Amino acid sequence: MILITQILVFILIILSTILIVGIPVTLASPGEWEKSKNLIYTSVGIWTGLIVITGIVNSFIA
Template sequence: MTIIVQLLVFLLIILSTLLTVGIPVTLASPGQWEQSKNLIYTSAGIWAGLVIITGIFNSFII
């Protein structure tokens, strides 16, 4: 079970890093927001889901 939580945290860190770099670059680029809006919203939803799933799995670890 701890390996699953470690994998979820690793994925959360990777996605957080990508979003931290990707969102400002997208907002700073002219015309990119309209093209990348759905991708950013989807990535943010996946990030929120990972936070919730990681918390649920972490509650099972003693």
């Protein structure tokens, strides 16, 4: 169970890093928001889901 939590946290860190770089670049680029809007919303939804799933899995460890 600890390995699953570590994998979830690792994926969360990678996705967070991608979003921290990707969202400002997308917003600063002219015309990119309209093209990438659905991808960003989907990524943020996955990120939120990972937060919830990681919290639930972590509650079983303690």
